[in-house]
Amino acid sequence: MALGEGELYACYQRLEKPLYNVLYRWLWQTQDCQDLIHDAFLRVWDRRARIDAARVDALVWTTALNLARNRLRWRGLWRRGELDPLAPSADDPLAEAVRGLELRRLRTALERLSPALREVLLLAEFGGLGGAQIAEVLGIPPGTVASRRHHALARLRLALKEPEGEST
Numbered sequence: 358m359a360l361g362e363g364e365l366y367a368c369y370q371r372l373e374k375p376l377y378n379v380l381y382r383w384l385w386q387t388q389d390c391q392d393l394i395h396d397a398f399l400r401v402w403d404r405r406a407r408i409d410a411a412r413v414d415a416l417v418w419t420t421a422l423n424l425a426r427n428r429l430r431w432r433g434l435w436r437r438g439e440l441d442p443l444a445p446s447a448d449d450p451l452a453e454a455v456r457g458l459e460l461r462r463l464r465t466a467l468e469r470l471s472p473a474l475r476e477v478l479l480l481a482e483f484g485g486l487g488g489a490q491i492a493e494v495l496g497i498p499p500g501t502v503a504s505r506r507h508h509a510l511a512r513l514r515l516a517l518k519e520p521e522g523e524s525t
Contacts, residue, residue, distance in 0.1 A: 359405060359406050359407075359408070360401070360402075360405040360406075360408040360409075360410050360413055361405075361410070364410045364413065365398065365401065365402060365405065365413065368398075368413050368414060368417060369398055371414065372414060372417055372418070373394060375483070375484040375485045375486070376390075376394050376397070376417070376418070376421050376484070377390050377391070377394060378479075378483035378484060378485075379421075379422075379479045379480060379483045379484040380393055380394065380421065380425050381483075382463075382464075382467060382479050382483055383425050383429065383475075383479065384425060384428060384429070385460075385464060389428060393421055393424045393425055393428065394421060396424055397417055397420040397421035397424055398417065400420050401413065401416055401417055401420060414490070415490070415493045415494050418480070418484075418486070418490075418494040419494050422476070422494070462517060463517070465516070466512075466513050466516035466517050467479075467513070469512070469516055470509055470512060470513065473505060474505050474508055474509035474512065475509065476495060477491055477495070477502055477505040477506050477509060478505075478506060478509035478510065478513065480494065480495075481502075481506050482510075488502045488503055488506075491506075
């Protein structure tokens with residue numbers, strides 16, 4: 358029943374990139390994402406004696422998502438004068454400006470989605486999780502996952518087709 362070091366390392370190898378992809382599109386800051394992934398794995402490691410290796414992936418996802426939700430709440434309470442993490446850099450101003458505009462549009466479209474739709478969409482599209490895995494991580498039925506993913510994709514497509522500055 359206890360989780361071994363090798364099993365957790367294998368889990369890290371599997372999940373680090375998909376976790377980062379999902380968390381980045383929630384937090385939009387590289388360092389925050391890396392910190393949360395690190396913290397999630399540390400929390401799982403601290404409880405390794407009570408963890409079934411067969412369920413470790415879902416536990417890591419759940420822990421990381423809960424940490425991200427806490428970080429977002431904390432930001433909402435303490436955000437004052439924060440620099441925009443998507444601002445163009447001086448290295449290649451034109452390329453960075455175009456990239457920045459694309460990321461802003463994606464960020465705005467994702468932020469328009471309800472938290473429930475956004476979670477499912479990010480886990481499916483950027484985390485690479487299947488419907489059954491998402492259902493396990495979020496504790497919802499697989500049919501609900503499919504429905505939320507469908508609605509989220511439809512709303513995201515619509516939002517990304519709109520000219521910038523328009524809102525539904």
